[in-house]
Amino acid sequence: MSGSMEFLLWTKGPMFNIAITIFAIGLLVRIAEIVMLGRKKNFAEARAGEWLPGLRTMLTRTVADPGTFQRAPFNVVVGWIWHIGFLIVLLLFLPHIALIESLTGLSWPALPNPIISLVTAVTLVALLATLVHRMTHPVKRRISTVEDYIVWAVVFAVVLTGWLAYYRLVHPYPLILGMHILAAEIMLILLPFTKLTHIFTAFIARWYNGAAFGRKGVQS
């Protein structure tokens, strides 16, 4: 690995395969374990169905209730902004779609690059705001762990290097593109073993909640 091009090819070749394998194994270990452990058998007679309330709660818990919004408007608004921004950039930027298509065969239309660029900039600012808030808000600061900061840094690095690569602000370009790909690979590797797993478990948990309440015949 003597130059920037060799570095880029390493991130696109061997390192990508290592990262995606660790990600796939790690994620399935976590999810299979959670699903198979399950819950204790409930001997009480079910008052209503589980599936529909479960699915409904996956949706309703995604939107913050008014009380939560009044207590922590920053968390709700900024959290929403950067999560949606991240998803738009991840799923609707043409090079990312080309990558997903090469792995799965699935593809969909991309958003024009200027829109992606704008969304990325907003996401970066929102991510910075979350860090400042985390470090200045007394309660958040108290409950934050090293893992929280590592996860923030990895997510921020992925978006920042992507933005720098898009605008070709680092010379030579293969170096910054390689750094972006490497950052994304580090995120993939950390995903199953940190709170980033919530990308997959959040909706399972919400379904569980809704299903449990539905069975009891109460609203969740």
Add this chain to the structure above:
Amino acid sequence: MAAPKTTDQTLGASLRERGVSRRGFMKFCAATASMMALPPSMVPAIAAALEQAKRPSVIWLSFQECTGCTESLTRSHAPSVEDLILDLISLDYHHTLQAAAGDAAERAREQAMHDHAGEYLVIVDGSIPGPRANPGFSTVAGHSNYDMLMETVEHAAAVIAVGSCATFGGLPAAKPNPTGAMSVMDLVKHKPVINVSGCPPIPMVITGVIVHYLTFGRLPELDEYHRPMAFFGQSIHDRCSRRPFYDRGLFAKTFDDEGARLGWCLYELGCKGPTSYNACATMRWNDGTSWPVEAGHPCLGCSEPRFWDAGGFYNAVSVPTSPSGAAVLAAGAVGAIAGGAVAVSAKKETKAALTHRQPVTVEELEAKL
């Protein structure tokens, strides 16, 4: 027959001898300045330097190559290869272009090395089977490529590696590299090496580098791969005529769709322009007629290291070089089985703990305090 030119003659004298006018000479200097992205104020300096310059002896070595680089060079138009050979350099040895053959040819090389020790330029095209490879893989006049290269560069002023084989190993070095092919810079450590990569390189870049060396008497500014910044300082993508379409998100999806006809960006068709550094977009090919991307074909990135092993030519830059959906599925299956095993063992542990549970009374706990 004209008297053979000696390399002691200055370029100015040699040009006057050939009937080149002062005006023609200055035009050539201006073209050279603009080609190397130098300001017009440098033209008199270039003229003065070339006027006094001695024609250097050049030894051109061809190893594991396809002669495409020489083909490219002979189609150079400014300065033309005739200009180059007759006016600017004394090409004392070149397999393809020299009239001599056999022992006479080898003697010409040895003579040039002897007469101009420490001053001659060595140009190499083609990769070289490394010192640990079978020397018989590629030989010239009974000498292995490696021996001939090392012997010839020993007393050279500088080495110019022409083409992606000489600069990075090229196609002969593609996996599994059966001949142990290596690049010039892998082997020559004690002499300045200038890389002019490309498969083939743009002819004007080959001649431009030689002219730069003659004009300034030193190596041009080089990038991380020892390539002259004047020609390799900007990416294809940054100077591409299709770039505005990339910025607007307009991409050709196939080679014959509406977008392709309208000149939209070829990113999705596998263009490596974003990661490739070369002067194709500005200098173009065939007397400035066109270049691959303008003609509708994505850039292969032929001026970059390992372009031959960097995944499919028609895959986008963002696509991994060896993606495998099946491997990911297999890894997921392994994960699911491992996760199941963890869950089963956890359940067993819980069961075992329950059967062996020994109730503790409050009194017993208090007694422990």
